[in-house]
Amino acid sequence: MKHLPxxxxxxxxxxxxxxxxxxxxxxxxxHAGLVHGADMLEVGCGPQAISTIPLALSVGExxxxxxxxLGRWAVFEN
Ligand SMILES: C[S@@+](CC[C@H](N)C(=O)[O-])C[C@H]1O[C@@H](n2cnc3c(N)ncnc32)[C@H](O)[C@@H]1O
Numbered sequence: 359m360k361h362l363p364x365x366x367x368x369x370x371x372x373x374x375x376x377x378x379x380x381x382x383x384x385x386x387x388x389h390a391g392l393v394h395g396a397d398m399l400e401v402g403c404g405p406q407a408i409s410t411i412p413l414a415l416s417v418g419e420x421x422x423x424x425x426x427x428l429g430r431w432a433v434f435e436n
Contacts, residue, residue, distance in 0.1 A: 376406060384412035395420040403427045 367375045387409070392398075396417045403410050403425035410425045417423060 376408070379406075379408045380411055383409045384415070387412050387416055390416075392416040393421075394418045397421060398423045400425040401427075405429075 367373070392413070394417060398413055398417055398421065400410055400413055400423060404427055407425065410423060413425075414421075414423045
């Protein structure tokens, strides 16, 4: 199986860019009233799972997150 190349953010972005984006989504989702153990469908997850990770943390081990995106592999084309 071919492995995906390591993700590198755009050179103008700081190295911790992805980390801050995930923290931002996590902060917003804390106000969304997500229930532990819920099943979630995330439409438009993007290629970096920025919201998928905090969603998965919100629903916990008994919950489920199915994440889909129209352009899932677009960032890996180069
Ligand atoms: C701005 S990105 C958001 C990524 C991520 N949810 C986040 O929190 O950063 C929007 C994503 O929605 C996807 N998208 C747009 N229209 C869609 C559709 N009809 N079905 C599935 N994904 C779609 C795009 O490919 C893109 O990756």
